[in-house]
Amino acid sequence: MTIRLLPEAIVNRIAAGEVIERPASVVKELVENAIDAGARRIEIVLANGGHNLISVTDDGTGMTETELALSIERHATSKLTDDSLQQIATLGFRGEALPSIGAAGRLTITSRTRNAASAFSISVEGSRKSEVMPASHPVGTRVELRDLFFATPARLKFLKTPQTELHHAVDVVRRLAMAHPETAFQLSDEKRSVLQLHANQGELFDTRAERLAQILGREFTENALPIHAAREGMTLSGYAGLPTFNRANARMQYFFVNGRPVRDALFHGAVRAAYQDLLARDRHPVLALFLEIPPERVDVNVHPAKAEVRFREAGLVRGLFVGALRHALHEAGHRAASTVSQVALGAFRPETPPVMTEGHAPACALNERAPAYRPRLPGTEAPHARPEAAGEDVGEATTDHPLGAARAQLHETYIVAQTEDGIVFVDQHAAHERIVLERMLEGLQANNVARQILLIPEVVEMTEAKAARVLERADELAELGLIVESFGPGAVAVREVPAILGDVNPQGLIQDLADDLEEFEDGASLRDRLNHVAATMACHGSVRAGRRLTADEMNALLRQMETTPHAGQCNHGRPTYVELKLQDIERLFGRR
Amino acid sequence: MKFTIERTALLKSLGHVQRVVERRTTIPILSNVLLSAEKGGLSLTATDMELSVVETLPADIGAKGQATAPAHTLYDIVRKLPEGAQIAFDYDAESARLGLSAGRSRFALSTLPVEEFPALSGDQFSHSFTLEAASLRNLIEHTSFAISVEETRYYLNGIFLHATENGSADVLRAVATDGHRLAQVEMPLPEGATGMPGVILPRKAVLELGKLMEEMSDPVEVGLSETRVRFTTADAILTSKLIDGTFPDYGRVIPTKNDKMLVVNRREFAEAVDRVSTISIEKSRAVKLGLAPGKLLLSASSEESGTASEELAVKYDAEPIEIGFNARYLLDIAQQIEGEDIELMLADASSPTLLRDLAEGSALYVLMPMRV
Structure with missing residues (x-):
């Protein structure tokens, strides 16, 4: 077989394979183009999950007649002005999207610039270009793609149901929309509008909060901490969810670099490190974080679809993430997610739902049973409350403290406190355990971790890459009491x-660490083990459920919680207290 | 099978063998002890497949035979019977129950077929020699504390017993380490042990052997092969598999050039370390030794509890040095010392320290410092 140059149609089809995987990839490329064109309003239409038609219309700058003809040539772009890949400020730059899309289906582009007298349109069908023809269109660009993958039937077979493909496309648009709150997005299928996001005007931070609330739900912004940190020319902003507002997977974690949605293990690792000991390992916080970094310090040209990026100083970026998140979480102190009390309220529903008549407060219906009342069985007692304690405390100003004044202890496990505008229930064991743990960790850090020197240094063999990764973090590990050094290529002593940690197998410890570093770029397992020891000690050293506390003890616990960082959740991310606002209680009784 | 036996003797032997039996096992027969009534008396056998103990004791044999019974139940019954009781055993093959009666108490224990009981292979031992009970006790007693309990480094979960040379003398040496400290005890090489393989005695065997040796004064015969060891005394045989692994080259961690010598009274030292370490953080138990000519300042501190210090008058005339140790390790070693004084040979705060009993030269201990 002789070597020959491939015809352009085939080249385009191969390139399309890299960039265009499914309708969602087309949507991504086209919406990115629209954003790069400065659009304020982007409309996306998908018919049959994008299979029959994908159309993206924007009100951006548009293209002239000549530009239009060039746009569908491979490696033609308006986005690289000085032939340098160092300064990429736009989402696109490879000049591959349109030709690739043109190779994958029947493409029509109609565009008009502000100064042009009329719009022009061009169409491509399986890499065959038509002439540029006058057309009618307002300022902006409209790209229509029909019969996706008609030229590559193999791809066609891999398409999922229209519903699934639509779902992927929606996900892509949501991600891009999060980063561009100033642009309105509308996505619809044949019948209805699936996603409708208005342009949010105003100051950057507020518009973003509004957009995030639209996409991730109001619940998120209410239970999230604003993040804002800058270091060495980089800025990190966005919102991070409270630890008690967690999910079973990391899918609700959104990261953006210069407005570009990315997925990168580095970020997930940094988040894990920051939330460590606030969350169980199998729970994940919800967050949306935006990193602004000078373009020359990040390489986005790693992945054809640009889902991954490379940082010149990965350690610095990681540090910024962990630092900013830690700081915000620390500031948050004892805040627990309001969803927790929502759940609690849900459980509080009276046994018979009150008969709600329209416009009426639930008046005492005559036929309603009194479900809360049950005759007391002989020999049982009401829950142990401490009327004498309550009596003493009535005078104390409850308004002074966020967690209020202790009123009673129920079942020798829960403390009930009255605040200015509600009630707080505290799980005494969980709360005290957290306080003891925080104190212990502080002590560990203040004293430096005491290190046992090994009689026989343990040599651990692993791949060279793993060993290098462990050694890169040697300083960080030293702070946690683990001293490692290089022992030739592919070995660590x-x-x-x-x-x-007592009698621990260094071999196992280092292997775990190396795996962690590989996967998450974070040595969580060592800190995990240290925390586990500390947590076990904390558990033994704290007030258990079932111990009667005096009013003074209860109040002391509440005051300690207010001053302890992360006191809102126990070591596993469960809440240590639940607050019910007076209005919630009033709602329970139908007073509102 | 039928026999009568005195409670006290049976209790003692059962006490030994039932310890071998694991509380939880997936093989039911391993929860049982094998009773064999023979001409010479009664023998009890228990095994966990790794370790087996056979004890023989005098009994009044009515009819020869064998039976198995749940070890822990049998032990508990015998323990609860009144002192001085005569216990009569009677195995009924038809109902497969072992009858047991003493005074007015009657028990009928369910049994498992004798054939299921694992037969102990009659190994050939390549080396055998005899040790005085006191010497054997000395070897294991002063090393067993340093055995690692961390299971993934299985080769450290036992005592390394091997023949070697110390200067010009041939010695039998026992070494144990957990990677933080090391204990080494040696004795003149007994006849017959020349050329013996270096073996690692598993921790469980060491502990059971220690129990067996407790009130024994008779010589013990030791049989060794590459995979097994057997200790035979007048009325007991302990057989154990050996740990199949390579013990690390411990010789290179025993310091030879430590030049700072500290001599301190063992009792005073141990008590002071214990007192001072009350303050240090649980688990790590760090104490600091500050040495200056003629005196030792022990100190500990923790963020939570505060600080502690205690000064001891000691023999020391090298340059001042400060070094940290795990208090528990120090106390463990101090406990091994039988003489009045401990000798510590130090180099610096990050090198191994050598500890010895001034009165008795056969044992030495190496302890790695801690950075505090």
Whole structure:
């Protein structure tokens, strides 16, 4: 077989395979183009999950007649002005999207610039270009793609149901929309509008909050902490969910670099590190974080669809993430998610739902049973409350403290406190455990972790890449009491281990660490083990459920919670207290 | 099978063998002890497939035979019978129950077929030699504390017993380490042990052997092969598999050039370490030793509890040095020392320290410092 140059149609089809995987990829490329063209309003229509038609219409700058003809040539772009890949400020730059899309289906582009007398249109069908022809269109660009993959039937077979493909497209648009709150987005299928996001005007931070609330739900913004941090020319902003507002997977974590949605293990690792010991390992916080970084310090040209990026100083970026999140979480102190009390309220429903007549407050219906009342069985007592304690405390100003004044202890496990505008229930064991743990960790850090030197340094063999990764973090590990050094290529010698781990196998510890570093770029397993020891000690050293507390003890606990960082959740991310606002209680009784 | 036996003797032997039996096992027969009534008396056998103990004790044999019975139940019954009781055993093959009666108490224990009981292979031992009970006790007693309990480094979960040379003398040496400290005890090489393979005695065997040796004064015969070890005393045989692994080259961690010598009274030292370490963080138990000519300042501190210090008058005339240790490790070693004084040979705050009993030269301990 002789070597020959492939015809352009085939080249385009191969390139299309990389960029155009499914309708959602087309949507991504086209919407990115629209954003890069400065559009304020973008309309997306998908028919039959994008299979029959994908159309993206924007009100951006548009293209002239000549530009239009060039746009569908491979490696033609308006986005690289000085032939340098160092300064990429736009979402696109490869000049591959339109030709690739043209190779995958029947493409028509209609565009008009502000100064042009009329619009022009061009169409491509399986890489065959038509002439540029005058057309009618307002300022902006409209790209229509019909019969996706008609030229590559193999791809066609891999398409999922229209519903699934639509779902993917919606996900793509949601991600892009999060980063561009100033642009209105509308996505519809044949019948209805699936996603409708208005342009949010005003100051950047507020518009973003509004957009995030539209996309992720009001619940998120209410239970999230604003993040804002800058370091060495980089800025990180966005919102991070409270630890008690968590999910079973990391899918609700959105990361953006210079307005570009990316998925990168680095970010997930940093988040995990920041939320460590606030969340169980199998729970994940919800967050949307936006990193602004000078374009020359990040390489976006790694992945054809640009889902991954490379940072010149990955450690610095990671540090910024962990630092900013930690700081915000620390500031949040004892805040627990309001969803927790929503759940609690849900459980509070009276046994017979009150008969709601329209416009009426639930008046005492005559036929309603009194479900809350049950005759007391002989020999049982009402829950143990402490009337004497309550009596003493009535005078105390409850308004001074966020967690209020302790009123009673129920079942020797829960503290009931009265605040200015509600009630707080505290799980005494969980709360005290957290306080003891925080104190212990503080002590560990203040004292430096005591390190036991090994009699025989343990040599651990692993791949060279893993070893290098462990050694890169040697300083960080040293702070946690683990001293490692290089032992030739592909081997690490462990010289000292944290003393509180006792008789530990350094081999296993290092292997776990190396795996963690590989996957999450974060040595969570070491800190995990240290925290586990500390947590076990904390558990034994704290007030258990079932112990009667005096009013003074209860109040002391509440005051400590207010001053302890992360006191809103126990070591596993469960809440330590639930607050019910007076209005919620009033709602329960139908007073509102 | 039928026999009568005195409670006290049976209790003692049962006490030994039932310890071998694991509380939870997936093989039912391993929960049982094998009773064999023979001409010479009664023998009890228990095994966990790795370790087996056979004890023989005098009994009044009515009819020879064998039976198996749940070890822990049998032990509990015998323990609860009144002192001095005569216990009569009677195995009824038809109902497969072991009858047991003493005074007015009657028990009928369910049994498992004798054939199911694992037969112990009659191994050939390549080396055998005899040790005085006291010497054997000395070897294991002073090393067993340093055995690692961390299971993934299985080769450290036992005592390394091997023949070697110390200067010009041939010695039998026992070494145990958990990677933080090391204990080594040696004795003149007994006849017959020359050329023996280096073996690792598993921790469980070491502990059971220790129990067996407790009130024993008779010599013990040791049989060794590459995979098994057998200790035979007048009325007990303990057989164990050996740990199949390579013990690390411990010789290179025993310091030879430590030049700072500290001699301290063992009791004073142990008590002071114990007192001072009350303050240090649980688990890590760090104490600091500050040495200056003639005195030792022990100190500990923790963020939570505060600080503690205690000064001891000691023999020390090298340059001042400060070094941290795990208090528990120090106390463990101090407990091994039988003489009045401990000798510590130090180099610096990050190198191994050598500890010895001044009165008795056969044992030495190496302890790695801690950075605090």
